[in-house]
Amino acid sequence: MSARSKARPAPAVPFQPDWTDVLASIEDGVVVIDSAGVVADLNPAAEQLVGVSAPQAVGKRVDDLFSGERGRRAQRGALHWAGELVRDTLSQGVARRRGEGLLRSRRGDVEVNAACAPLHDGDGTVAGAVLVLRDLTLQRALEATGRRAERLAALGTVALGLAHEIKNPLGGIKGAAQLLRGAVDDPELVHCTDIIIREVERLDGLV
Incomplete structure (x- = not known):
């Protein structure tokens, strides 16, 4: 062999x-x-x-x-x-x-x-x-998670739209307050316009 x-x-x-x-x-x-x-x-x-x-x-x-x-x-x-x-x-x-x-x-x-x-x-x-x-427990949980994600995405889209709509008038308010500040001599009115400008800038930073 x-x-x-x-x-x-x-x-x-x-x-x-x-x-x-x-x-x-x-x-x-x-x-x-x-x-x-x-x-x-x-x-x-x-x-x-x-x-x-x-x-x-x-x-x-x-x-x-x-x-x-x-x-x-x-x-x-x-x-x-x-x-x-x-x-x-x-x-x-x-x-x-x-x-x-x-x-x-x-x-x-x-x-x-x-x-x-x-x-x-x-x-x-x-x-x-x-x-x-x-x-079907896991499948239903995944479906629920997907629905929550869709709702959050929709809320995010709405929030972006609102932020845009808020920013536009804020710019106008700030510009008007700055013009007003340069046109007044009264210290109290100047202080008020400073508050308006400061708060507008704070809101602008939030959105």
Whole structure:
């Protein structure tokens, strides 16, 4: 056997990810549901959003997972919107979305948007669904910051306009006071014109 053949590297082993680690690394909440509407798994982000740990959630119907969210609608037997989204996906076999909705998480009510997609087995039968919940807290905070920045920019524009409008008459007042000062001999009137000129200069420095 030649030295070259001895140095040949071993074949690379195909990467086989641990799907539990994959789910745990996703920042969005992910809930996996079987075809009967029973929770099969959920990642840590979903635990935070729904306020229930994975051991408590697995084996429950998805409607029960969100039962704390129903409020008055539950008294009329209606499903929580997330449960409805999953049920529609399982029954129709197509992905469904919801623009936004509220979840009662461990840190209070959280606004999320949601998407639910069917999981198909080898023959195309719907075997379950995956519900993805995206926390909109940061997005809403950024939007609020942007709105505040826009308001401040608008106020700055108004302030610049006001400063310009104030400076114009100040120049006229100062000029008139200077002319008046040169035309009067009364010390008291001279003192008054000096006050006018000084205060105009102070205001001019402010704007």
